[in-house]
Amino acid sequence: MEIVPMRDLKNTVHIEKLCKDNGKVFVTKNGYGRLVVMDIDYYKSVFEELEEAKAMYEGLQQMYSGKLKDGIKVMEEMKDKYGI
Known part of the structure; x- marks a missing residue:
């Protein structure tokens, strides 16, 4: 430091x-x-890590509140809906 x-x-x-x-x-x-x-590179890396941590936190909040869907089911729904 x-x-x-x-x-x-x-x-x-x-x-x-x-x-x-x-x-x-x-x-x-x-x-x-x-x-x-x-340093600008240090600044970028710090804020990239902050954004990643924020995304992980939001994902965990969704998981604990029951707002997540099963990935396999979502893919099957997409296949049925869009013919993928």
Whole structure:
């Protein structure tokens, strides 16, 4: 984990290298966390994982609430309905 003070944001080349090497940089102001600067690839991977986790959570909610259908039955209904 890389932590830098706010004043170091002036050195954009250094911050960019830290983000590339570590994925993210935590920025502090007066010793307290204020910002997170992320490499774009790290940002994309974090949000992809978040979307996957959200989809899994929603699927589990549907499963526990009984809103899921049996996959084999659905495929048979599709075959009958659409002649697939």
